[in-house]
Amino acid sequence: xxxxxxxxxxxxxxxxxxxxxxxxxxxxxxxxxxxxxxxxxxxxxxxxxxxxxxxxxxxxxxxxxxxxxxxxxxxxxxxxxxxxxxxxxxxxxxxxxxxxxxxxxxxxxxxxxxxxxxxxxxxxxxxxxxxxxxxxxxxxxxxxxxxxxxxxxxx
Amino acid sequence: xxxxxxxxxxxxxxxxxxxxxxxxxxxxxxxxxxxxxxxxxxxxxxxxxxxxxxxxxxxxxxxxxxxxxxxxxxxxxxxxxxxxxxxxxxxxxxxxxxxxxxxxxxxxxxxxxxxxxxxxxxxxxxxxxxxxxxxxxxxxxxxxxxxxxxxxxxxxxxxxxxxxxxxxxxxxxxxxxxxxxxxxxxxxxxxxxxxxxxxxxxxxxxxxxxxxxxxxxxxxxxxxxxxxxxxxxxxxxxxxxxxxxxxxxxxxxxxxxxxxxxxxxxxxxxxxxxxxxxxxxxxxxxxxxxxxxxxxxxxxxxxxxxxxxxxxxxxxxxxxxxxxxxxxxxxxxxxxxxxxxxxxxxxxxxxxxxxxxxxxxxxxxxxxxxxxxxxxxxxxxxxxxxxxxxxxxxxxxxxxxxxxxxxxxxxxxxxxxxxxxxxxxxxxxxxxxxxxxxxxxxxxxxxxxxxxxxxxxxxxxxxxxxxxxxxxxxxxxxxxxxxxxxxxxxxxxxxxxxxxxxxxxxxxxxxxxxxxxxxxxxxxxxxxxxxxxxxxxxxxxxxxxxxxxxxxxxxxxxxxxxxxxxxxxxxxxxxxxxxxxxxxxxxxxxxxxxxxxxxxxxxxxxxxxxxxxxxxxxxxxxxxxxxxxxxxxxxxxxxxxxxxxxxxxxxxxxxxxxxxxxxxxxxxxxxxxxxxxxxxxxxxxxxxxxxxxxxxxxxxxxxxxxxxxxxxxxxxxxxxxxxxxxxxxxxxxxxxxxxxxxxxxxxxxxxxxxxxxxxxxxxxxxxxxxxxxx
Numbered sequence: 009x010x011x012x013x014x015x016x017x018x019x020x021x022x023x024x025x026x027x028x029x030x031x032x033x034x035x036x037x038x039x040x041x042x043x044x045x046x047x048x049x050x051x052x053x054x055x056x057x058x059x060x061x062x063x064x065x066x067x068x069x070x071x072x073x074x075x076x077x078x079x080x081x082x083x084x085x086x087x088x089x090x091x092x093x094x095x096x097x098x099x100x101x102x103x104x105x106x107x108x109x110x111x112x113x114x115x116x117x118x119x120x121x122x123x124x125x126x127x128x129x130x131x132x133x134x135x136x137x138x139x140x141x142x143x144x145x146x147x148x149x150x151x152x153x154x155x156x157x158x159x160x161x162x163x
Numbered sequence: 164x165x166x167x168x169x170x171x172x173x174x175x176x177x178x179x180x181x182x183x184x185x186x187x188x189x190x191x192x193x194x195x196x197x198x199x200x201x202x203x204x205x206x207x208x209x210x211x212x213x214x215x216x217x218x219x220x221x222x223x224x225x226x227x228x229x230x231x232x233x234x235x236x237x238x239x240x241x242x243x244x245x246x247x248x249x250x251x252x253x254x255x256x257x258x259x260x261x262x263x264x265x266x267x268x269x270x271x272x273x274x275x276x277x278x279x280x281x282x283x284x285x286x287x288x289x290x291x292x293x294x295x296x297x298x299x300x301x302x303x304x305x306x307x308x309x310x311x312x313x314x315x316x317x318x319x320x321x322x323x324x325x326x327x328x329x330x331x332x333x334x335x336x337x338x339x340x341x342x343x344x345x346x347x348x349x350x351x352x353x354x355x356x357x358x359x360x361x362x363x364x365x366x367x368x369x370x371x372x373x374x375x376x377x378x379x380x381x382x383x384x385x386x387x388x389x390x391x392x393x394x395x396x397x398x399x400x401x402x403x404x405x406x407x408x409x410x411x412x413x414x415x416x417x418x419x420x421x422x423x424x425x426x427x428x429x430x431x432x433x434x435x436x437x438x439x440x441x442x443x444x445x446x447x448x449x450x451x452x453x454x455x456x457x458x459x460x461x462x463x464x465x466x467x468x469x470x471x472x473x474x475x476x477x478x479x480x481x482x483x484x485x486x487x488x489x490x491x492x493x494x495x496x497x498x499x500x501x502x503x504x505x506x507x508x509x510x511x512x513x514x515x516x517x518x519x520x521x522x523x524x525x526x527x528x529x530x531x532x533x534x535x536x537x538x539x540x541x542x543x544x545x546x547x548x549x550x551x552x553x554x555x556x557x558x559x560x561x562x563x564x565x566x567x568x569x570x571x572x573x574x575x576x577x578x579x580x581x582x583x584x585x586x587x588x589x590x591x592x593x594x595x596x597x598x599x600x601x602x603x604x605x606x607x608x609x610x611x612x613x614x615x616x617x618x619x620x621x622x623x624x625x626x627x628x629x630x631x632x633x634x635x636x637x638x639x640x641x642x643x644x645x646x647x648x649x650x651x652x653x654x655x656x657x658x659x660x661x662x663x664x665x666x667x668x669x670x671x672x673x674x675x676x677x678x679x680x681x682x683x684x685x686x687x688x689x690x691x692x693x694x695x696x697x698x699x700x701x702x703x704x705x706x707x708x709x710x711x712x713x714x715x716x717x718x719x720x721x722x723x724x725x726x727x728x729x730x731x732x733x734x735x736x737x738x739x740x741x742x743x744x745x746x747x748x749x750x751x752x753x754x755x756x757x758x759x760x761x762x763x764x765x766x767x768x769x770x771x772x773x774x775x776x777x778x779x780x781x782x783x784x785x786x787x788x789x790x791x792x793x794x795x796x797x798x799x800x801x802x803x804x805x806x807x808x809x810x811x812x813x814x815x816x817x818x819x820x821x822x823x824x825x826x827x828x829x830x831x832x833x834x835x836x837x838x839x840x841x842x843x844x845x846x847x848x849x850x851x852x853x854x855x856x857x858x859x860x861x862x863x864x865x866x867x868x869x870x871x872x873x874x875x876x877x878x879x880x881x882x883x884x885x886x887x888x889x890x891x892x893x894x895x896x897x898x899x900x901x902x903x904x905x906x907x908x909x910x911x912x913x914x915x916x917x918x919x920x921x922x923x924x925x926x927x928x929x930x931x932x933x934x935x936x937x
Contacts, residue, residue: 025453025454026436026437028436028460029437029454029456029457030456030928031932032456033410033454033455033456033457034454036454036455037410037453037454037455037456038453038454040404041395042395042398042401042402043394043395043396044395045399045519045520045568046401046455046521046597047519047520047521047600047849048600048848048849049455049456049459049599049600049925049926049928050600050848050926050928050929051929051932051935052600052792052848052849052850053519053600053849055519060933060936063936063937064936064937065932065933065935065936066932066935067932068928068929068932069928069929069930069931069932069935070930070932070933071930074930074933083395084393084394084395085394085395085396088394095393095394099393099394102389102393103385103389103390103393106385106386106389106815106819108257108386108388108389108392108393109257109258109259109569109819109823110256110257110518110519110520110566110567110568110569111257111388111391111392111397111568112257112399112518112519112520112568112569113519113568114392114393115392115393115395118393123937124937127937134862137857138790138857138858138860139857139858140857141856141857142857143519143849143854143856144519144826145517145518145519145569145571145854146257146519146569146823146826147822147823147824147825147826147827147855148819148822148823148826149822149826149855149856149857149860150822150860150861150864151819151822152857153857153860153862
């Protein structure tokens with residue numbers, strides 16, 4: 009079986025798995041990190057949103073064979089380690105605004121929020137927030153919007 | 164607050180004195196206390212006519228009363244590390260009950276919230292009906308019993324402290340888990356836990372804190388699981404570390420509720436990478452593999468001979484025609500010949516109640532026992548069903564209740580847990596079952612299609628009659644609520660016991676809170692072939708939207724402002740108060756550009772009331788805005804929710820439920836439905852089933868809590884859905900000048916997505932994720 013090597017949350021790791029298996033299942037079912045969630049498997053719901061070399065991506069739609077040994081994958085579990093302090097400012101904002109309800113989509117929402125703020129150069133408008141496709145079936149969208157604006161100010 | 168001797172002659176119902184409640188200190192090595200889960204619910208009067216049933220005795224009362232006949236204890240333990248632990252016999256699905264329960268215990272026990280650990284109890288069959296999470300009933304039914312248990316614990320801690328500190332109970336002060344004596348000496352709950360333990364079980368009577376001295380209850384608190392959530396540590400059923408429970412999925416039939424005859428290429432599927440087991444079960448062909456991705460690949464490779472489902476060939480049109488044929492006639496009450504009538508007919512299409520966490524369950528079925536882990540709002544019924552399906556005794560089936568990634572009524576049923584158990588038994592191995600997203604709208608539970616006919620008459624400034632005939636594909640109540648009703652039938656208000664499950668629940672939940680003369684609201688059900696359930700707020704979103712649209716029509720016919728009209732005819736002071744509040748903070752009546760409008764609606768249920776005001780933009784430049792693979796259409800630009808939910812435990816949690824309820828109501832009005840064609844639902848993705856997304860959300864949202872000054876909580880989880888749906892519909896009617904009669908309003912638009920294949924039933928996993936980074 010082929011060996012796959014990449015950097016996950018700052019640590020290089022190698023797993024034995026076919027090239028064709030999507031990265032989400034490598035992370036969840038083989039490595040055992042369960043922060044990125046399954047909500048559709050076809051890059052629609054965005055519950056698995058993580059970062060690849062600092063940019064938002066959805067591992068449900070990336071073959072593990074398409075990731076190289078120097079690629080840095082960051083899941084929600086590794087987000088805080090990318091900054092000084094105990095939590096990332098976006099996580100802090102999430103806590104302050106008590107955003108989560110069931111919590112299932114929230115790892116993906118936070119990872120998407122961080123990338124969206126970076127993409128927009130540090131501050132976000134309502135139109136920018138409308139671009140975020142992550143589903144929250146609990147419907148806590150307004151708190152998500154408030155938290156992203158607050159988190160952006162501190163990023 | 165402190166234990167006192169009980170005087171038998173002062174006791175009323177349930178052996179409880181006017182002020183005090185009975186609880187127990189349970190024999191154990193640390194302090195364990197118990198209270199009866201039936202405590203503290205007031206008796207309700209029998210129902211006279213003409214008030215509607217739900218006005219005096221509603222679903223909350225049924226759920227609370229159904230619990231009475233069984234002996235049921237809940238226990239709180241004070242551990243030797245100074246924490247209090249409690250296993251809540253309900254399910255957390257995002258509604259915040261673990262947080263509010265921790266707050267209630269913290270309040271009565273004088274312990275910081277951080278030191279209260281609330282877990283979810285596994286299925287406890289001895290609780291009979293008292294382990295169903297639904298009807299927004301958790302806080303209504305558990306508030307007093309949990310307080311009593313916590314008060315008993317504090318009393319025992321104080322008694323032990325009095326001995327340790329050489330003082331008297333009455334002189335001691337407890338705060339933040341520490342007891343202090345007047346001389347300044349102190350002792351912690353951690354030090355007292357063992358000393359307060361009892362070797363025998365004894366009964367004590369306690370008084371509860373008066374609401375005026377609450378320091379935790381009523382103050383906004385953040386969720387107790389928030390930090391686990393934002394760091395990715397919170398575990399859902401699929402995330403649990405159960406050894407050898409490998410990923411498992413099911414290849415499902417191309418038509419609703421079809422079934423497999425045979426898997427024609429079993430050998431080829433078994434030889435696929437990662438695949439460990441294949442089993443044919445009644446719902447489809449199950450595959451177990453090293454990863455879920457390999458399960459998806461295996462499902463796509465399966466060549467299955469399918470038996471068609473019972474609705475083969477049916478469509479939206481044929482089911483709607485069937486509903487119309489079943490509609491009960493309007494009774495035409497006697498009104499003067501000069502009275503004017505307003506008549507309207509509404510249609511509500513099928514909707515999916517699926518949460519973001521799809522149906523998922525871990526099952527480990529052995530020859531002599533089974534263990535299941537799943538999100539289950541009715542775990543005792545699931546336990547019975549699993550026992551039946553596996554041939555095991557119910558006592559040999561352990562059902563662990565796991566916090567759910569949303570429910571919205573979907574997890575009232577144990578479909579996932581039962582299916583996982585059957586597959587585990589067939590394979591002889593533990594399984595980690597997950598439904599594919601495409602399975603959820605296509606084969607999962609749905610809110611039934613319904614029609615609602617309304618006829619109202621008015622004359623000389625009065626509404627003389629208001630009739631409603633609601634006709635619906637059958638709603639499945641076989642998750643325990645139905646059984647609860649049967650068992651309680653003899654004790655229910657006159658007439659109720661004679662109705663079927665659905666008609667009874669309709670009668671228990673529906674109330675038109677206006678003085679509209681002769682009011683009748685009746686339900687007719689038809690067609691039992693669909694997988695249905697009580698989607699958040701059951702009948703009310705559809706029924707009340709039909710009502711409120713007609714209320715606006717009546718106001719217009721009588722040349723009255725919609726708010727003034729409602730205030731004139733509303734019977735209930737609490738509903739009037741929330742309506743006034745929403746109108747005030749939402750600036751009702753402000754001037755709006757053409758093509759935009761305000762809308763307002765009210766709803767009374769769950770021992771409370773809500774009013775929602777929205778502003779909607781139906782101008783072409785808004786309606787026609789483009790977002791890829793999405794429903795845009797009219798945009799609600801502002802929403803205001805005013806809520807009276809009785810005594811509020813956690814205002815921040817209540818606001819969250821209002822926000823979520825609004826998002827649901829918005830989707831029901833404008834965007835979210837399933838299309839039935841040729842015996843199957845077309846939707847298979849979140850980009851097909853248009854639940855509210857960021858581009859639909861009102862940029863402005865405000866929630867105001869109206870305090871009625873009551874000492875008992877009402878329900879929150881479902882309270883905002885009906886009024887939100889109705890307010891958006893009313894605003895749309897006012898902005899466009901057209902009465903919408905089919906919901907969601909975009910249902911008949913051309914299908915705006917490429918329909919995913921039915922064979923195979925799941926789409927291929929994409930490979931182009933790296934082209935979509937940002």
